[in-house]
Amino acid sequence: xxxxxxQKPNRxxxxxxxxxxxxxxxxxxxxxxxxxxxxxxxxxxxxxxEVIINxxxxxxxxxxxxxAADIEVAKHFPDLSVRLSGTTISPSGYAxxxxxxxxxxxxxxxxxxxxVLRKEYIIKSFVLEDTDVVVYRSExxxxxxxxxxxxxxxxxxESALPQISVPSLQLKNVGFRYIDNxxxxxxxxxxxxxxxxxxxxxxxxxxxxxxxxxxxxxxxSLPGEYTSLLLEAGYYPADSMIAISGGRIAIDDMxxxxxxxxxxxxxGKGYNLNVEARDLDFRKAIAxxxxxxxxxxxxYNPYGKISFTGTIKGADLYSGIPEVALTAELKxxxxxxxxxxxxxxxxxxxxxxxxxxxxxxxxxxxxxxxKTQAQKNTSLEGWIVVRNLEQQFINSSLQGTLDFSDxxxxxxxxSIAEGITTMELKYKGRISGLRKDFIKELETSESNLxxxxxxxxxxIPGKEAxxxxxxxxxxxxxxxxxxxxxxxxxxxxxIQLSGHIDKILNMLDKKNxxxxxxxxxxxxxxxxxxxxxxxxxxxxxxxxxxxxxxLNTNLDLTVDKLIYSRxxxxxxxxxxxxxxxxxxxxxxxxxxxxGQLTAQGSLYDYTAKAPRMxxxxxxxxxxxxxxxxxxxxxxxxxxxxxxISGSLTTEIYLSTTFTEDFHPVMETFTADANLLISDxxxxxxxxxxxxxxxxxxxxxxxxxxxxxxxxxxVKENTLxxxxxxIKNNKLDLYMEGRQSFEGEMEYHIDxxxxxxxxGKYHERNRDGEFGVVQDDNRKGTRLFVKVSGTTEExxxxxxxxxxRKRIGEELRAEKEELRKLIPADDDSAxxxxxxxxxxxxxxxxxxxxxxxxxAPKKKKKEKKFEIDW
Numbered sequence: 082x083x084x085x086x087x088q089k090p091n092r093x094x095x096x097x098x099x100x101x102x103x104x105x106x107x108x109x110x111x112x113x114x115x116x117x118x119x120x121x122x123x124x125x126x127x128x129x130x131e132v133i134i135n136x137x138x139x140x141x142x143x144x145x146x147x148x149a150a151d152i153e154v155a156k157h158f159p160d161l162s163v164r165l166s167g168t169t170i171s172p173s174g175y176a177x178x179x180x181x182x183x184x185x186x187x188x189x190x191x192x193x194x195x196x197v198l199r200k201e202y203i204i205k206s207f208v209l210e211d212t213d214v215v216v217y218r219s220e221x222x223x224x225x226x227x228x229x230x231x232x233x234x235x236x237x238x239e240s241a242l243p244q245i246s247v248p249s250l251q252l253k254n255v256g257f258r259y260i261d262n263x264x265x266x267x268x269x270x271x272x273x274x275x276x277x278x279x280x281x282x283x284x285x286x287x288x289x290x291x292x293x294x295x296x297x298x299x300x301x302s303l304p305g306e307y308t309s310l311l312l313e314a315g316y317y318p319a320d321s322m323i324a325i326s327g328g329r330i331a332i333d334d335m336x337x338x339x340x341x342x343x344x345x346x347x348x349g350k351g352y353n354l355n356v357e358a359r360d361l362d363f364r365k366a367i368a369x370x371x372x373x374x375x376x377x378x379x380x381y382n383p384y385g386k387i388s389f390t391g392t393i394k395g396a397d398l399y400s401g402i403p404e405v406a407l408t409a410e411l412k413x414x415x416x417x418x419x420x421x422x423x424x425x426x427x428x429x430x431x432x433x434x435x436x437x438x439x440x441x442x443x444x445x446x447x448x449x450x451x452k453t454q455a456q457k458n459t460s461l462e463g464w465i466v467v468r469n470l471e472q473q474f475i476n477s478s479l480q481g482t483l484d485f486s487d488x489x490x491x492x493x494x495x496s497i498a499e500g501i502t503t504m505e506l507k508y509k510g511r512i513s514g515l516r517k518d519f520i521k522e523l524e525t526s527e528s529n530l531x532x533x534x535x536x537x538x539x540x541i542p543g544k545e546a547x548x549x550x551x552x553x554x555x556x557x558x559x560x561x562x563x564x565x566x567x568x569x570x571x572x573x574x575x576i577q578l579s580g581h582i583d584k585i586l587n588m589l590d591k592k593n594x595x596x597x598x599x600x601x602x603x604x605x606x607x608x609x610x611x612x613x614x615x616x617x618x619x620x621x622x623x624x625x626x627x628x629x630x631x632l633n634t635n636l637d638l639t640v641d642k643l644i645y646s647r648x649x650x651x652x653x654x655x656x657x658x659x660x661x662x663x664x665x666x667x668x669x670x671x672x673x674x675x676g677q678l679t680a681q682g683s684l685y686d687y688t689a690k691a692p693r694m695x696x697x698x699x700x701x702x703x704x705x706x707x708x709x710x711x712x713x714x715x716x717x718x719x720x721x722x723x724x725i726s727g728s729l730t731t732e733i734y735l736s737t738t739f740t741e742d743f744h745p746v747m748e749t750f751t752a753d754a755n756l757l758i759s760d761x762x763x764x765x766x767x768x769x770x771x772x773x774x775x776x777x778x779x780x781x782x783x784x785x786x787x788x789x790x791x792x793x794x795v796k797e798n799t800l801x802x803x804x805x806x807i808k809n810n811k812l813d814l815y816m817e818g819r820q821s822f823e824g825e826m827e828y829h830i831d832x833x834x835x836x837x838x839x840g841k842y843h844e845r846n847r848d849g850e851f852g853v854v855q856d857d858n859r860k861g862t863r864l865f866v867k868v869s870g871t872t873e874e875x876x877x878x879x880x881x882x883x884x885r886k887r888i889g890e891e892l893r894a895e896k897e898e899l900r901k902l903i904p905a906d907d908d909s910a911x912x913x914x915x916x917x918x919x920x921x922x923x924x925x926x927x928x929x930x931x932x933x934x935x936a937p938k939k940k941k942k943e944k945k946f947e948i949d950w
Contacts, residue, residue, distance in 0.1 A: 167185075180225060185210075192205070218263055220262045252275040254272075277291075312329075335366065341355055358389055388412075413429075425455055429450070430451040461479050463478045483501070485537055497539070498540075500534055500535065506531075548570075553566065575604060578601075603642065604642045605643045635656075637656055638654070638655040677700070697732065700733075706726045719767040719824075727760055729758055753794055758788070759788055763783075799822070826870070827868070865887065
């Protein structure tokens, strides 16, 4: 028993000794093998380098050249490190026209040998420094990176990947360029530093990447500073697919999050990438869009935040523009859609958009839950939808309140605008059509605008009174504008308008519009309106002309009081209709000029700059001086409203062309007036005044009469008086003639000489203002005078032809009376036919001889008088 106990420890010792011997042998063999490896690596460095290059070339289908290789075993034992210098990677069958894919200054890798023995490859360090990478495609489509794109791996039955772990893969000072001559695209970038962690387990490569880089892409305003990218993904080599579990791109303080399900890395395979961003700075985000779009966007001066989620899809990861579908929440602090004049703030909306490169018609952009405000009381809400990138169909609905003061910038500088309107706008049409032909697009669109405007006021510098707009209420669409109420007031004037206009957009396109309008005014002071709102700058090359709109409509106008040319007309009622070429006044009735006036007429080409008018005016009991004044004295400078007075009954036919300011063009002015004047006076009428001055009498400077009936004409800048006979107890006068607007004249005056020679003139004047009207058939000597020349230098001479005509008429009248008194068979009583011998005798009722007639007083040399008997 004791012997057995003694033998047990000896056996244990023997086992331990044998185990130690075996372990020593193993260590010796390992050391011998390791020493042999060191000797072999050191002695066969070139052969090992060649084996490595051949293996890489066979797997990558590329041409690789290495200037120097350094393989170390002992330095980091049990790790193996490889350092390559001057490495160049080119596509297999390198052609001179294709640039090398990569040129690396230094490539370093360090592998755990024990992990290799366990078939769990741990690459402790992977460093790539001072490297240039060029990705190139020629115009023919040939590339220098085809060896990197895996073929379709469907049906691949290769064995699973070994377990690999790369805790740290570092890129330092790596530049890259992308050159695509087929699509004329080129960009470049630079990686300052990156850290990549790879781990392969169960044929899945886990990737954790952190990179700091910057890039220069034409058309995209990327920041000049370096940008960081974080990426967590899984790579499935068997299927050549990658899935991004979490990605993050940080640009300045903006972060874009990326994720995806599996994405095929094979050429020609589609992909789907999820994107998300939260509270991006609006202006910084705009800075990333292409230059022209950035410029347009910045014109709106936006400030605010945008958050969005969406997807980016593509048919091929290596070519083509991807599809984009995003849903975003907009929060815009401020936005200036019309420069800096209109400031919108607190804008919120939900944005949905989709862009499809191969199907532009599928593009859509939706703004829902849109709300915004302006500086003061303006607020809007609604929705907008845009479809089809080429046609740009739009459907929208906006409603809200507009503060007119927010839009004062549309008026001249320093203007004031006030008023509040509720508005509802619906529009369905094409944005592209609005740009191409605004009016035509509106005509074909489905649109409607409802406006209810209250308490408006406009003040414009230089205008002496504001324009008040108490109310505008209208419902407008391309087919019809229904004006429930439109009220305007300025100075003493006010206007209330209601009715409807069909095809109102035609007025903007110089086409015909139709409708019915009712206009009411308690006072319309045209003199004041033109004074307050007319263009007072005479040096302005382009005057503010007054042009009527082109309408085919019925008009009913009622004005209680109208002031024009300092005349006041009352109880005006106008009924008219218009076509595209003619405004026809069917009935005009008014009280004014101390009587009643009615008119009918037409205004032709009333939308042109030179409209024409034909009109017939009837007056009863009106003051003739006021009529002359209203119609600008019918163009006459000698017979004006200052020269004539009395109560007029008349019928006047007028025709003229107007200027842009609606003043008659006198060269085209024609008038034909039948006049019946009662209790009238002719004062300081140029021709009679000059004649009276020549005779040394004051009697013809102020002629009063009980009744005067005459007809006057105005044509071709000339006033025609066919015949005017004035009889009262002072004189018996007949006058006819013509006078041009330039002052040239020709008058024929027939005056009873007895009245001029009578010493009883003043005694007879005591009988009354008009006295006893003289007998038209009285016997007596008459004076016939012709007045010619100009108003500045009149000429007087005895009118011999007219005197002969008058004497002949009187002789024939006397002969006819004698024939009636003397029987026809009494030859002795026959009146002799011969006119050769007769004598004109001057009456000497007052025994006044020719010598006793005082000579006319000499006039000053201001005007030249010429008497020719």
